[in-house]
Amino acid sequence: MPSATHYPSPPREVWTSEEGSMARETAVTRWPKLVQSMVDDVDETLGLGESGCMEGCQIDEGRDIQRALRTLKEDIIQDQALRPLQSDGRPDIDGFNTKLASFGQTITWHNCPWLFAECHLYRFTFFSLSESPFWRAYDVFARQKLNAFVASHAAVEELCERYLSVANSDAFATTNTDHEAQQLLFLEMTEVALWGNATDLSLLSSTSLDQIHALQGTKAIQAGQARIVSNDMAAAWDHLRSCPKGRVDIVLDNAGFELFTDLVYALYLLGAGFASAIRLHVKSIPWFVSDVMPRDMDVLLSALTDPALFSGANNQSVRAVAALLNAAYQDGRLAIEEHPFWTTGLDFQEMPVCAPDLLETLRQSALVIFKGDLNYRKLVRDAKWPHTTLFRQAIGVLGEAGIRILALRTNKADVCVGLDEQTLERVEKEASKKAWVRNGRYAVVSFSDGR
Structure with a gap:
């Protein structure tokens, strides 16, 4: 390096x-x-x-x-x-x-x-x-995470229906020769994972339930591409299509509905043949309100099979997806991993020195997907880069560390890179100079091949 x-x-x-x-x-x-x-x-x-x-x-x-x-x-x-x-x-x-x-x-x-x-x-x-044996395992954010997931039940049902329909489509498997159809499906499923963090609970206090629902579902997916201000999905697609099928790592962000979208995305990558296994990296302590901890996986899987939460016409679809997730979780294709580095005060560019074991683990992955605002900020050191700075430059040593990185991030903080001048001028007119990097309505999909 x-x-x-x-x-x-x-x-x-x-x-x-x-x-x-x-x-x-x-x-x-x-x-x-x-x-x-x-x-x-x-x-x-x-x-x-x-x-x-x-x-x-x-x-x-x-x-x-x-x-x-x-x-x-x-x-x-x-x-x-x-x-x-x-x-x-x-x-x-x-x-x-x-x-x-x-x-x-x-x-x-x-x-x-x-x-x-x-x-x-x-x-x-x-x-x-x-300090207390009784309170040591207590999550002060558990109620908020569960309540937000329950509030998203309509979006969960819609996503289950959509996933089951595409899983049975001709475009689903990589053995199909219609590469254009495969790519369109990849773009849509990646966009589902991208916009899943519209329900970031650390910002939820200023967001109504109606607004949450408006940010989830089919209409948001259709409109999403125009709001991705730096979009490397095509490069990520080319990488996954050309590299040997291997392990994919997802560094998770929020629990609740976003975790569900991440799990559906993992099912897609496994089922379509882009990944042989998925490793989900979680936080070991309560972190930034809504970040995923190991127990959040169990809570979510349990909630999916709770008839009190999902008892409508789409209940069968929810149970079917829950069964797929449980099967992948039980046979090891989906696995949870913890590492103390994720809850330090360090940015990710300090990983080679401070967590070389984690760096080596991520190097062995076919693709490492970093979800959400916090992970993005840690990738680029939360530094005041000009918005037209290349993503590869902003991630510093990680750009040549042998890690294939895909960052999926809706913009909820002032740091953002990878825009061209024309796009920057457009979004500053559309949403004011500051709002487009803060309001969660714009996003980036940033890829680095690690070389």
Whole structure:
């Protein structure tokens, strides 16, 4: 691999001190509300526990957790300095504190690198829970994730119907000689996976249920291509069609409906013959509200077979897809993998030094699909690149690390690369200079062959 000196230094990463930035809005407005939602979730669980299913020490520990979270909320509101994290036995704490010290100045919640500070926030939350044996395995976002999936039941049913119809079509298998039909199907299924994160729960507070439904389903798929402002789907198609069938890795983003779209996409890649196995990379601790943890897979598979959730005319289709997923999960074609690197405060370009084992694992994959906004920001270092910067340049060392990367990302933060000048001019007229990178209505599909 070329030395890091071969790559130009990226621009400064986005800081929360930048007036008018989404980072600033997040620090001042969203983070306090987010932490309060955690306090409220613990309170709801404590209320249930006080009815007799929780011991007194567990209730006391829950109150301690709430106090710690309230202190964090006040630190954010009052723009206090980020505090070093205390050790809870996991090896990542030293990395967080070393990174915090590396800034060479006291950074406060309203004057800090946005991406690192948000990772620090979620890691502090897990530390607060991990002090208690009872609360260590508790997910303060589990209710939100399940509720959002239940609210998406109509889209789940429609996607099941659509998948079963295409799985029986002539274009489905790679043995078919109609390559144009195969490519069109690949484009559609990839677009389903792309727009699945329209229900990112960390931004859901400003999105109504009607808006969620409007972002899911057939009409959104048909309109989606015009809103992909940098589109490398054709290059990804050429790569998958030409490379030997092997393992495909998906670095997951959100649970709920997006996870379901990812699983349907995995079924498509397996069934169409583009992959022999799919490895799903998940977070090991609650992360960025809605990120997938191992238990979220079990919750989703269970929900699909729950007659109280899916009892309408399309119930048979939902059960059929659930059976396909369960079969692939049980025989190992679908597998869950965890790695501590995914929940560090580091960007992905630090993987060769900080997680070489993970890098080697991803090199062995035919294609690594990075889902969602957070993974995209970590790929490009959350740096203030000009929007016309090439994706390959923005991912630095990963562009020549031997990893075949496909990033599927709806735009929900100010960092975005890969546009040509004409497209940039168009979207800035359509949605204003800032909105198109923040409102989730535009997206990028970015591919790198790793060479």
